[in-house]
Amino acid sequence: MAKMVRQFQVENPDVQVNMQIIPWGTYYDKLTLSLAYGGAPDVFILQAARFSEFASFHTIRPLADLYASAQPPLTAKQFAPVPWHESFYQGVQYALPLDTHPIGLYYNTKLFREAGIVDQNGKAKPPTNLTEFLDAAKKLTKDTNGDGQPDQWGFVITNQHSNWLTIAHQFGGDILTPDGKHGAMASAPCLQATQLMVDMIYKYKIAPKPEGVDAWLALRQGKAAMAMEGIYMLASLQEQPGLQFAGAPAPQFGPKQGVWGGSHLLCQPVGISPEHSRAGWRLMRFLSDHSLTWAEGGQVPARLEVKRSPQFTALPVQAQFARQIGYVVYDPQVPRANSLNQFVDPAIEAALLQLQTPEASMTDADRRINQLLARP
Numbered sequence: 001m002a003k004m005v006r007q008f009q010v011e012n013p014d015v016q017v018n019m020q021i022i023p024w025g026t027y028y029d030k031l032t033l034s035l036a037y038g039g040a041p042d043v044f045i046l047q048a049a050r051f052s053e054f055a056s057f058h059t060i061r062p063l064a065d066l067y068a069s070a071q072p073p074l075t076a077k078q079f080a081p082v083p084w085h086e087s088f089y090q091g092v093q094y095a096l097p098l099d100t101h102p103i104g105l106y107y108n109t110k111l112f113r114e115a116g117i118v119d120q121n122g123k124a125k126p127p128t129n130l131t132e133f134l135d136a137a138k139k140l141t142k143d144t145n146g147d148g149q150p151d152q153w154g155f156v157i158t159n160q161h162s163n164w165l166t167i168a169h170q171f172g173g174d175i176l177t178p179d180g181k182h183g184a185m186a187s188a189p190c191l192q193a194t195q196l197m198v199d200m201i202y203k204y205k206i207a208p209k210p211e212g213v214d215a216w217l218a219l220r221q222g223k224a225a226m227a228m229e230g231i232y233m234l235a236s237l238q239e240q241p242g243l244q245f246a247g248a249p250a251p252q253f254g255p256k257q258g259v260w261g262g263s264h265l266l267c268q269p270v271g272i273s274p275e276h277s278r279a280g281w282r283l284m285r286f287l288s289d290h291s292l293t294w295a296e297g298g299q300v301p302a303r304l305e306v307k308r309s310p311q312f313t314a315l316p317v318q319a320q321f322a323r324q325i326g327y328v329v330y331d332p333q334v335p336r337a338n339s340l341n342q343f344v345d346p347a348i349e350a351a352l353l354q355l356q357t358p359e360a361s362m363t364d365a366d367r368r369i370n371q372l373l374a375r376p
Contacts, residue, residue, distance in 0.1 A: 004293050008286045015279045035059040040269040042280040046095065048086050048263040049331040049338060055089035056335035061268040062092050066281045074285070082328045083263045083302040095265035096284045097302040098291060102261035102328045103162050103230045103250060104321040106237060110244040111152070111225040115139045126226075126248035130196075133226075133251045137206035140225035154206040156215035156224040157197065160348045161341070162260040163228050167193040169329045170254030175344055180334045181373060183366030185347060186359065189254075194351050194358040196253060201352060210352050230262075231321045234298040247317035249324050261328035263302065300325060336372060343368040 005019050020041070022030060028050065034040040035054070046054055054060055067074055074096075076084050083097035105126055112124035117136050119125045127133040137154025144151055157163050168174060173189030176182065184190060200207045208215070216233070218224040220240045228250050237245050250259045266284045268277055287294070291301040292311055300322045301307050313319045331337050347365035350356045356364070 001287075001294065001297075004287055004290050005283075007290065008283055012282060012286070015282060017283060035269055042268060042272055042276045043283055044267055044269070045098070046265045046267050048083075048265060048333070051086065051095065051265055052089055052333045053335045053338060054267075055092075055094050059270055060094040061270050061272055061277065062094055063096065063268070063281075064093055066277070067093065070281075070285065074288070078304060079302050080304060080307065080325045082261075082325065082330075083265075086263055086330060086333065087265055095267045096288055098264045098266055098287060099294060099299040099302050100261050100263050100325055100328055101231050101299050102259045102321055102324045103159070103166060103228050104259070104317075104324060105248045105250050106219060106227050106229055106233075106245055106317075107248065108219070108222060108225045108244065109246050111140055111222065112136070115225075124246065126246070127251045128249075129251055130253045133253070134204060134206070137200075137226065138204065141206050150205070150208075151223065153208055153218065153224040155200060155226045156213070156218050157200070157207055157210055157352070158215045158219070158227050158229050160210065160352065161345055162230065164193065164197060164348045165260040165329065165331070166228065166250055166258060167196060167253050169258030169260070170252060170256055172254070172256060174329075174332065175340060176332045176334065176369070180332055183369035183373075185344070185365045185369070186362040190362060191358050193254070194348070194362060197348075198351055198354070198358060202354070210349065231300060231318060232298045234317050247320045249320060257324075257327040258329050259324045259327060260330075261324075262330060264299075339372060340369055343372070 002019065005017050009017060031040070031044060079097060080100060083100045087093050087095040087097050107124065107126050109124035112118065117125055117139060127136045140152065140154035141150050142152040143149060168190045171189035171192045173187050173193055174184055177184045201209055215224065215227065219227045220237060220243060222243065237243060266287065268280050272280065288303055291303055291306050292309065295301045295306065295312055295318055296315065300318060301312065306312055307322055332340065343365045347361040350361040351358045
């Protein structure tokens with residue numbers, strides 16, 4: 001991002017950009033206060049999971065006039081359908097989608113070759129469905145020191161939320177009912193997905209329990225062969241000395257395709273002056289036009305022409321994760337989506353730790369979700 005902003009300054013010396021990088025933990029608090037009391041940035045980023053919340057507060061400037069005046073034009077045909085759709089709230093477009101960042105499968109190619117999980121050319125072959133996944137994970141789970149406990153795992157569950165949503169969607173489930181008014185975690189598809197994740201740990205014994213283990217570190221250190229994580233974690237693996245890895249679309253565990261993802265959406269505040277709005281739009285448009293640079297850092301561009309460019313398709317992991325862009329699914333796009341996580345995530349963890357049965361944990365989550373959604 002800093003590289004793109006510097007280049008924008010070179011090409012647009014009449015616009016001064018003051019860029020701030022703020023940790024996510026404090027970013028939304030600062031943004032909320034600035035939108036409420038003044039001093040909001042002329043251009044700011046919202047994650048798709050928080051977009052509906054801020055749009056519902058009428059704090060974001062609609063962008064229809066800026067899209068209409070764009071030269072050359074920016075239309076739906078130039079963007080991947082899912083992130084384009086997510087830039088609207090109640091029929092009004094409030095954002096310019098910069099990217100889509102789905103999770104996908106990271107796998108250790110060295111461990112795959114050692115286990116004989118290869119194609120006809122001897123190249124590590126990632127699993128594409130549940131049967132292949134379980135078969136590979138069993139071969140890759142090993143007790144190398146003979147103490148009776150695996151010290152090499154076939155799979156690790158890193159982000160429970162994104163892993164659960166991916167598998168739940170593949171079985172036809174979601175956190176909420178389609179109308180967004182009720183919890184749906186205790187539905188049959190969601191229970192099927194939850195049980196599969198529990199079985200990975202206790203029945204198939206291909207993944208460790210989520211307590212007492214740093215799952216991502218295990219992948220980095222070669223103690224785990226597979227993990228489903230976001231494209232934004234790519235740099236973490238690239239920085240690990242000697243790690244041999246590759247990326248692939250997440251396996252299809254259920255009867256339909258689906259993979260959790262998010263987007264970074266470029267927005268402007270309500271009340272921005274016309275002059276600053278036009279200057280901000282020039283920056284937003286520049287970032288969109290140059291999103292190949294953004295993609296190199298670990299993203300999938302929302303612009304189709306960038307995604308289809310030879311430069312992007314040459315990026316081995318990003319191009320693999322981008323194959324999923326047509327069936328990316330987001331957290332529920334409702335204003336209270338972020339508040340739901342206080343019930344969603346503990347329910348998933350309770351099932352994975354066997355503190356509750358999947359039925360009990362998901363039913364408790366739905367009860368609390370319904371109480372939250374029923375509040376004025």
